[in-house]
Amino acid sequence: MEPDTARAQLMELRASIDNIDAALIHMLAERFRCTKAVGVLKARNDLPPADPAREKQQIERLRRLADEANLDPDFAEKFLNFIIREVIRHHEAIAEQHGNGDGAKAAT
Ligand SMILES: C=C(O[C@@H]1C=C(C(=O)O)C=C[C@H]1O)C(=O)O
Structure with missing residues (x-):
């Protein structure tokens, strides 16, 4: 591949990466x-900050979506957990x- 063609392709791909x-x-x-609004709703109603059951459902769903x-899926799970x-x-x-x-x- 000509160096100029490679350079042009790299720039085009990087433009897409920047958009993404x-x-x-x-x-x-x-x-x-949205999650900050959830935090306020929970605080006002004495609900715990974390909901492990909901997180388990989300991780299962995102692992499935990632696979498809x-x-x-391991990366998707780590990203969501982060x-x-x-x-x-x-x-x-x-x-x-x-x-x-x-x-x-204490309630978590
Ligand atoms: C946003 C929530 O609070 C926490 C954060 C979650 C998230 O970022 O998706 C999911 C569950 C909770 O541990 C929630 O309960 O929906």
Whole structure:
């Protein structure tokens, strides 16, 4: 392949990667907007920050979707767990702000 052709292909692929990364950031921001609202709802109703049963369902579903999309299910699970850990940290902080941090944590 000519160096100029390779360079042009690389630039085109990188332009798509940049678009995908931007979409990921916007999707994550929207997800965290929703999960923060869930955190407030939980704090107001004395519900625990984490819900392991719900997480189990999500992991099973995302592993299945990843498999169908030719994405490594182990990677999908690690990625989701990474995000969920951050969400739970937010929920604990929101619970603390509502003055029910310890109670909510004890219930998990
Ligand atoms: C958002 C929630 O809170 C936590 C975070 C989750 C998530 O980020 O998907 C899922 C379950 C909970 O551990 C929820 O309960 O729905």
